Amino acid sequence: MRHAIRTVVLVAAAAALLAAAPPEPRTTLPDVEDEVMCPICGTALNLSGAPQADRERAFIRRQIAAGKTKEEIKDALVAQYGTEVLAEPPKSGFDLTAWLVPAAGILLAAVAIAIGLRRWRRAARDDEDAQPPDSEQPLEPADAERLDADLARYDL
Amino acid sequence: MSARAFAVFIAVLAVIGLLGYGLLNKSADALEPGETVPATSLPNLQGAGSGSVADYRDRWVLVNVWASWCTPCREESPALERFHRAHRDRRFTVLGIDSNDLSGDAVSFIREYGISYPQLRDGTGDFAQDELGTTGVPESFLVAPDGRLVLHRLGPVTRDYLDSNVVPYLSGEAKQ
Numbered sequence: 001m002r003h004a005i006r007t008v009v010l011v012a013a014a015a016a017l018l019a020a021a022p023p024e025p026r027t028t029l030p031d032v033e034d035e036v037m038c039p040i041c042g043t044a045l046n047l048s049g050a051p052q053a054d055r056e057r058a059f060i061r062r063q064i065a066a067g068k069t070k071e072e073i074k075d076a077l078v079a080q081y082g083t084e085v086l087a088e089p090p091k092s093g094f095d096l097t098a099w100l101v102p103a104a105g106i107l108l109a110a111v112a113i114a115i116g117l118r119r120w121r122r123a124a125r126d127d128e129d130a131q132p133p134d135s136e137q138p139l140e141p142a143d144a145e146r147l148d149a150d151l152a153r154y155d156l
Numbered sequence: 157m158s159a160r161a162f163a164v165f166i167a168v169l170a171v172i173g174l175l176g177y178g179l180l181n182k183s184a185d186a187l188e189p190g191e192t193v194p195a196t197s198l199p200n201l202q203g204a205g206s207g208s209v210a211d212y213r214d215r216w217v218l219v220n221v222w223a224s225w226c227t228p229c230r231e232e233s234p235a236l237e238r239f240h241r242a243h244r245d246r247r248f249t250v251l252g253i254d255s256n257d258l259s260g261d262a263v264s265f266i267r268e269y270g271i272s273y274p275q276l277r278d279g280t281g282d283f284a285q286d287e288l289g290t291t292g293v294p295e296s297f298l299v300a301p302d303g304r305l306v307l308h309r310l311g312p313v314t315r316d317y318l319d320s321n322v323v324p325y326l327s328g329e330a331k332q
Contacts, residue, residue: 039281040256052225052256059258080258082280 027070032060035088036074039081186289189306193219193299194287201254201262201275208276209251209299216248216326219297220313221284223257224265226293232312233269239318240273246326247301249273255293256281298322300332 030046038048038056045053059080063073077085089095139147187193195210209217220236222229240250250273254262259277266275284290288297291310298307298321306325309317324330 050225051227052223055225055258055261059260080279081256082282084280 027064027068027073029057029060029064032064032070032073033057035070035086036060036077037085037087039084044087186291186308187297187305189304189308191305192303193297193305194283195303196283196287198253198276198278198283201252201259201266201277206276207274210303212249212251212299213303214247214301216246216301217299218248218250218322219253219288219299220250220294221253221255221278221288221290221296222294223255224261225257228312229294230265230269232294232314233265233271235313235315235318237269237271237273238315239322243323243326244273248326251276253278253284255279255284255290298325300325304332306332 033045036045036056037043038045038050038053040052041048041050045056056077059077060073063076068076074086083090083095089098091099193209195208197206197208199206209219218236218239220232222233236250240248252271252273252275254275255278257277257279259279262275262277265271278284284293284295288295294312296307296309296313297305298309300306307321309321325332
């Protein structure tokens, strides 16, 4: 009996917590218009003052008034204008290449830089190993002779 | 072929492929008189179903590309509607292509101007831009009964333009 009462109390507490949870924030026009394009103007909607952009904003406002979420509004815009209306290409189908190509480019560049650095450091190390330090290099006989003569002139 | 040469070959091939794809996706040039107008199927603006220019193959068709947000389209609409009503019994129709527009706004526009000619919807603008080669709205294309383009008008049409340029084809005075 005690166990049943405890369960009922827990369920009631969970229900009260859920009821008290803040509602999902209402979508706003600025929240949507920087993520969609004005297809005719070729710019982001929030940067366009063209009549067509005003129509698009009015459409978004009507969707917001109908209680649609941002994703639902973007879906409705895609149904009207096609995927070109999205500021970011969809992450599916051929449009996925717009995401993959830059990432692959950055990865390839990083690998190329890493390989280049490794080769450069190895070449520098090989040079160091191959050549004795300057102080240990023997002088050419002619240079040694001239050095001795110069030193002899200043020998006090 | 060494691994390095193969990698360079693949990279060059990828660059050429991307350039080719870009060229192929570039907007097409405008249709020229004598060319066949593409018979791409588009959804009807109002109601279910779809249609195309080819549905009117035995009639003269004035394809009018428009949008509800376009002010010159508002100016030409009464002239187009009047012309359609005056000549629809002579194997002729105006066919509206609502391009780059919101369907709700387009339907309101049609009701506002009492437009009775058929309307297709090109929401993305792909048909108008890539297949007809339009550079804006409005633009009109007079298509002969055999599907070939006869006239192309950039900008709004007027009553005078329709009477002096389109009527001669409908009456058989002008040669295709």
